[in-house]
Amino acid sequence: MFRWPISVYYEDTDAGGVVYHSNYLNFFERARTEWLKNMGVKQTQLLADDIAFVVKKAELDFKIAARFEQDLFVESEVIEMKKASLLFRQRLLDDAGKVYCEGLILVACVALSRMRPRAIPHNIVQEFKGGS
Numbered sequence: 799m800f801r802w803p804i805s806v807y808y809e810d811t812d813a814g815g816v817v818y819h820s821n822y823l824n825f826f827e828r829a830r831t832e833w834l835k836n837m838g839v840k841q842t843q844l845l846a847d848d849i850a851f852v853v854k855k856a857e858l859d860f861k862i863a864a865r866f867e868q869d870l871f872v873e874s875e876v877i878e879m880k881k882a883s884l885l886f887r888q889r890l891l892d893d894a895g896k897v898y899c900e901g902l903i904l905v906a907c908v909a910l911s912r913m914r915p916r917a918i919p920h921n922i923v924q925e926f927k928g929g930s
Contacts, residue, residue, distance in 0.1 A: 799873060799874070799875045800829065800832075800833040800836065800873070800874045800875070801871050801872070801873050801874075802828065802829040802832045802833070802871060802872050802874070803869065803870075803871045804825050804828070804829075804869075804870045804871060804872055804890065805867075805868075805869050805870075806864055806865060806866055806867060806868045806869075806870065807866075808866055810824075810866075811865070811866045815865050815866040816863045816864070816865055816866075817863065817864040817865065817898075819858075819860065822858060822860070822864075822890060822898075822899045822901070823856060823858070823901075825870075825872055825890055826872060826874070826886075826888045826890075826901055826903060827853075828872070829872035829874045829888060830851075830874060830886060830888075830903075830905070833874055834922075837922070837925040838925075839921070839922060839925070844919075845910060848909050848910050848911050849907065849908075849909070849910065849916065849919065850907075850908050850910040851884075851905050851906070851907055851908075852905065852906050852908055852913075853903060853904070853905055853906075854883065854904045854905065854906045855902075855903070855904040856901060856902075856903050856904070857901060857902045857903075858899060858900070858901045859899065859900045859901070860898075860899050861897050861898055861899060861900065862896065862897070862898045863898070864890060864898045864899070868892065869892075869893075870890055870891060870892050870898065871890075871891060871892075871893075872888055872889070872890055872891075873888065873889045873891060874886055874887070874888045875887050875888075876926045877902075879918075879923065879926060879927075881917050881918070882906060882907045882908075882915040882916060882917055882918060883904060883905060883906045883907065883915075883918075884904075884905045884907075884918070884926065885902065885903070885904050885905075886901075886902070886903045886904075886905065887900070887901070887902055888900070888901045888902075888903060889901075907919075
């Protein structure tokens with residue numbers, strides 16, 4: 799499980815100050831990126847090694863509208879790991895545990911030059927399994 803703080807900025811909202819629906823995906827993306835960074839994985843190095851993670855499928859369940867100037871956090875966990883993909887469960891919550899949005903995000907590991915599936919690097923698999 800990984801938690802990452804999210805502040806809702808004006809740019810994330812519509813004219814009514816409500817988070818625009820596609821921005822929940824941005825919040826979830828930021829949290830997954832920060833999780834990799836927290837594990838010591840540099841995406842620039844992955845790209846140099848012809849490795850990329852791409853979203854293959856996203857399913858969102860909007861519960862409560864998040865609003866401008868809220869301080870929230872994204873909880874992320876890997877619930878399924880295959881040779882070339884990771885299934886994440888992610889939730890946007892407040893400090894009281896109120897859930898604003900839940901998502902299941904399927905991320906594929908690809909050889910960037912060919913956009914074809916490739917095995918997730920061993921060090922990343924080990925980190926998602928809880929360390930070496």
